[in-house]
Amino acid sequence: MERSIRRADVVIAGGGASGLAAAIELGMKAQALDVLVIEKMPEPGRKIRATGSGRCNISNTGAAGFSRIMEFFREIGLVTRTYENGLVYPYSESAADVAALLTERAASLGVEFACGEEIMSVRYVPASLVSDAAPGSSNVFRLESVIKDRDGLKNITTYASFVILAMGGKAGPTFGTIGDGYRIARNIGHSVVTPVPALTGIECSEWDEDNEPCAVTLGGTRSSGVVSLYKDRQEVFGEETRIFEEAGEIQFTKYGISGICVFNMTRHMRYDRRAGESLDEFLVKIDLFPDGDIAEYISDRQAGRFADTPAGEILRTVLREPLADYIIASADSGPDENGRSLADRELSSLGDDEIRAIADRVHSLEFHPARIRGWNDAQVTMGGVSLDEINEATSESLLVKGLYITGELADRDFQCGGYNLSNAFITGLAAADDISQ
Numbered sequence: 001m002e003r004s005i006r007r008a009d010v011v012i013a014g015g016g017a018s019g020l021a022a023a024i025e026l027g028m029k030a031q032a033l034d035v036l037v038i039e040k041m042p043e044p045g046r047k048i049r050a051t052g053s054g055r056c057n058i059s060n061t062g063a064a065g066f067s068r069i070m071e072f073f074r075e076i077g078l079v080t081r082t083y084e085n086g087l088v089y090p091y092s093e094s095a096a097d098v099a100a101l102l103t104e105r106a107a108s109l110g111v112e113f114a115c116g117e118e119i120m121s122v123r124y125v126p127a128s129l130v131s132d133a134a135p136g137s138s139n140v141f142r143l144e145s146v147i148k149d150r151d152g153l154k155n156i157t158t159y160a161s162f163v164i165l166a167m168g169g170k171a172g173p174t175f176g177t178i179g180d181g182y183r184i185a186r187n188i189g190h191s192v193v194t195p196v197p198a199l200t201g202i203e204c205s206e207w208d209e210d211n212e213p214c215a216v217t218l219g220g221t222r223s224s225g226v227v228s229l230y231k232d233r234q235e236v237f238g239e240e241t242r243i244f245e246e247a248g249e250i251q252f253t254k255y256g257i258s259g260i261c262v263f264n265m266t267r268h269m270r271y272d273r274r275a276g277e278s279l280d281e282f283l284v285k286i287d288l289f290p291d292g293d294i295a296e297y298i299s300d301r302q303a304g305r306f307a308d309t310p311a312g313e314i315l316r317t318v319l320r321e322p323l324a325d326y327i328i329a330s331a332d333s334g335p336d337e338n339g340r341s342l343a344d345r346e347l348s349s350l351g352d353d354e355i356r357a358i359a360d361r362v363h364s365l366e367f368h369p370a371r372i373r374g375w376n377d378a379q380v381t382m383g384g385v386s387l388d389e390i391n392e393a394t395s396e397s398l399l400v401k402g403l404y405i406t407g408e409l410a411d412r413d414f415q416c417g418g419y420n421l422s423n424a425f426i427t428g429l430a431a432a433d434d435i436s437q
């Protein structure tokens with residue numbers, strides 16, 4: 001087995017959004033330092049390429065450090081456009097271009113890249129072990145990494161004065177993030193808040209085959225509305241138990257619900273199994289007609305020229321067909337004396353209680369979460385290296401001098417809208433600024 005040893009002033013562990021921002025900043029501000037990015041994927045920034053559905057929502061006017069992030073983009077020549085809702089994209093709306101630009105800028109500033117190389121461990125060792133350790137330093141970092149290729153296995157030891165751990169979390173494992181950073185941070189003394197997937201879809205028990213009516217029929221339907229999340233151990237779910245509400249587009253899928261407002265809701269669905277909590281304590285309600293009172297709308301039509309129109313048809317004038325059919329089937333308490341379903345009955349035959357049953361579902365359609373979608377579907381990780389152990393201003397570890405923990409690896413996650421990339425950029429820049437001083 002081949003083995004080699006090398007040295008760098010700064011090793012950046014992980015060439016994602018945070019690692020690349022730190023690399024460029026070091027390249028610009030600390031030209032005298034040898035900076036090495038070790039990235040396990042064949043090229044840096046694989047996840048960046050997938051962000052924002054290929055458009056890369058790189059920041060948000062409301063993100064912490066927004067002006068600093070924009071200054072950085074200007075410095076590296078990235079032209080952006082800001083939409084009225086505060087979302088910022090590259091002008092080209094190409095995530096691949098952003099990844100390529102960040103990598104090129106870092107390389108042109110002299111940053112070295114070692115791609116296809118996986119870091120296995122990071123240790124803090126006495127400087128006496130290293131022949132050319134910086135004078136006066138008592139400890140240095142020793143990183144062990146491997147390259148696996150057609151030629152076999154190669155082990156590499158790297159000594160460094162500073163290490164930036166920018167290895168991301170566990171969301172989107174196909175982009176190289178399977179949680180290696182947690183093991184490495186733990187081994188060097190840090191504690192890790194249990195990572196769970198967030199910004200992802202929710203599987204609901206209404207989709208179970210034996211559910212009547214089964215919500216599988218909704219798969220592929222989209223609707224704007226307001227989603228609300230309720231949490232209650234007693235499962236009573238009164239209004240006072242509402243913990244989240246957001247308007248947006250709800251996507252009904254083959255397993256449950258999705259869409260940006262649903263993604264954001266998952267950040268509030270943390271529960272502690274060891275404390276006996278479960279997903280049963282959550283209930284999702286969706287208002288599909290937030291702009292008015294559907295009962296009034298139906299009553300109006302009952303009195304007018306739509307009196308003979310089947311109720312199901314009337315509901316389809318407001319909601320997409322699968323949703324209208326699902327709702328009226330859920331509100332149906334059984335066929336009338338002529339064997340007709342609620343959907344088939346003319347509007348004039350509906351009693352107040354039946355209109356109320358339809359309205360309750362339109363304004364408060366309930367779904368019971370059965371499972372939060374896993375890492376493959378999630379956009380971020382909730383949990384990570386404890387923030388109690390990281391200097392917020394510099395990203396430096398409060399336990400190990402010279403070690404920095406940036407981006408999603410730390411226990412920070414944000415709603416959709418460019419906040420997570422912003423966090424990766426700003427914490428990477430903070431680490432680089434601290435090292436360059």
Ligand SMILES: Cc1cc2nc3c(=O)[nH]c(=O)nc-3n(C[C@H](O)[C@H](O)[C@H](O)COP(=O)(O)OP(=O)(O)OC[C@H]3O[C@@H](n4cnc5c(N)ncnc54)[C@H](O)[C@@H]3O)c2cc1C
Binds near residue numbers: 059177380
């Ligand atoms: C599909 C998708 C879309 C998204 N869209 C957006 C969006 O539009 N806007 C937004 O703000 N956020 C978005 N996010 C979230 C955002 O991409 C992340 O929060 C952000 O990339 C985190 O940056 P990071 O540098 O901390 O980690 P990452 O960007 O995940 O980078 C970590 C890097 O470390 C490398 N690595 C891991 N382990 C090792 C190891 N052992 N050795 C060497 N290298 C290693 C990985 O290969 C990876 O390249 C999206 C996420 C996904 C999955």
